[in-house]
Amino acid sequence: MADTPPGSANPPAAGTNAAFERAAEWLAAPGALVDLTLPEARIVTSYMTPRLIAADTTFIREGDATDEGFMALILDGEVVVESITVSRTQPVTISVLGPGSLVGEVGLVDKEPRSASCTTSADTLCAILTRQGLAALIANEPSAGAKLMLSIAARLAERLRDNARKLRLYAKLAKAMQQELEYSTRT
Amino acid sequence: MADTPPGSANPPAAGTNAAFERAAEWLAAPGALVDLTLPEARIVTSYMTPRLIAADTTFIREGDATDEGFMALILDGEVVVESITVSRTQPVTISVLGPGSLVGEVGLVDKEPRSASCTTSADTLCAILTRQGLAALIANEPSAGAKLMLSIAARLAERLRDNARKLRLYAKLAKAMQQELEYSTRT
Numbered sequence: 001m002a003d004t005p006p007g008s009a010n011p012p013a014a015g016t017n018a019a020f021e022r023a024a025e026w027l028a029a030p031g032a033l034v035d036l037t038l039p040e041a042r043i044v045t046s047y048m049t050p051r052l053i054a055a056d057t058t059f060i061r062e063g064d065a066t067d068e069g070f071m072a073l074i075l076d077g078e079v080v081v082e083s084i085t086v087s088r089t090q091p092v093t094i095s096v097l098g099p100g101s102l103v104g105e106v107g108l109v110d111k112e113p114r115s116a117s118c119t120t121s122a123d124t125l126c127a128i129l130t131r132q133g134l135a136a137l138i139a140n141e142p143s144a145g146a147k148l149m150l151s152i153a154a155r156l157a158e159r160l161r162d163n164a165r166k167l168r169l170y171a172k173l174a175k176a177m178q179q180e181l182e183y184s185t186r187t
Numbered sequence: 188m189a190d191t192p193p194g195s196a197n198p199p200a201a202g203t204n205a206a207f208e209r210a211a212e213w214l215a216a217p218g219a220l221v222d223l224t225l226p227e228a229r230i231v232t233s234y235m236t237p238r239l240i241a242a243d244t245t246f247i248r249e250g251d252a253t254d255e256g257f258m259a260l261i262l263d264g265e266v267v268v269e270s271i272t273v274s275r276t277q278p279v280t281i282s283v284l285g286p287g288s289l290v291g292e293v294g295l296v297d298k299e300p301r302s303a304s305c306t307t308s309a310d311t312l313c314a315i316l317t318r319q320g321l322a323a324l325i326a327n328e329p330s331a332g333a334k335l336m337l338s339i340a341a342r343l344a345e346r347l348r349d350n351a352r353k354l355r356l357y358a359k360l361a362k363a364m365q366q367e368l369e370y371s372t373r374t
Contacts, residue, residue: 083355105340105344106344106347106348109337109340109341109344110341110344110345110348112344112345112348115347115348115351134337138330138333138334138337139330142329142330142332142333143325143326143329143333145329145333146325146329146330146332146333146336147325149333149336149337149339149340150296150321150325150336152336152340153292153296153336153339153340153343154296154297156340156343156344156347157292157293157296157297157299157343158297158299159347160293160302160343160346160347160350161293161297161299161302163347163350163351163354164302164350166354167350167353167354167357168270170354170357170358170361171357173357173361174357174360174361174364177361177364177365177368178364180368181364181367181368181371184368184371184372185371
């Protein structure tokens with residue numbers, strides 16, 4: 001797996017214009033990223049950079065505190081999200097994401113180290129929004145910026161609810177195992 | 188514990204003006220809610236409603252899907268955040284929050300049922316921002332709105348990282364208990 005510096009702009013390849021129009025449509029899609037109109041979504045994508053990432057490239061690395069912060073909207077291809085921290089020996093796959101999915105939005109909005117690694121499992125075309133790009137969007141087009149942030153916040157909220165559900169399951173599991181342990185040590 | 192309908196505006200009591208100025212200062216405080224200047228924070232608070240909530244009032248109820256969505260900035264007093272879903276019999280305290288803390292921001296940005304209950308443990312003064320208020324803020328003052336959303340997203344990201352840490356701990360705990368169980372059933 002090769003490392004690529006984040007935010008390094010490469011010239012748009014053939015077909016990226018059409019892909020970017022798809023990006024705007026995804027951003028504007030109801031339920032996906034709510035509340036953005038298609039013209040506003042086009043404003044947002046004009047602050048994004050296309051980036052073609054070769055298969056098997058880790059473009060976000062868990063624990064990385066040096067990158068300047070960016071998120072990627074997947075336009076084509078596939079990204080595997082993994083974390084090494086659970087087992088400490090081999091990475092655990094958290095999710096596999098395809099076109100229309102957003103990765104790295106947590107690192108975009110805060111300045112903490114990356115919480116998971118993202119690796120392409122196929123050649124992948126992304127639309128990248130850096131923290132600098134987001135700041136410029138908010139300064140120049142605050143209305144589209146506000147709606148994008150509302151959408152990102154809604155996605156974060158959804159993930160938070162998801163995690164809360166998992167935590168509850170774990171809490172129940174731990175309780176059940178505790179009872180089983182108590183039972184098996186008593187017998 | 189009494190229920191109070193969310194978003195019901197009551198007339199500002201004496202001292203709320205000073206409290207609201209404190210609200211603006213909290214919103215503008217670096218590290219707390221980033222990037223908002225004090226004038227912008229004052230714009231945000233002008234879209235909020237003061238609300239004095241008596242002690243022992245549950246003003247956000249877990250599972251509630253009927254409320255229109257609001258968040259509360261605690262100005263004075265104390266709020267206990269609880270969830271019943273873990274044990275199914277009695278509520279588990281998730282956190283105890285004081286002045287400067289934000290509650291209900293998840294329910295503000297999405298339309299899902301409330302994930303926890305919030306109950307005042309003392310008379311509590313809050314600044315309430317409803318979903319309607321947020322929409323008006325974004326429409327009329329998009330720049331302040333965008334920065335507020337960026338701040339809320341950063342708080343959600345922080346909570347997401349917190350939960351991810353807890354999930355990892357649970358995963359390790361479950362693994363350790365599993366090993367202990369295997370060991371104790373073998374002997």
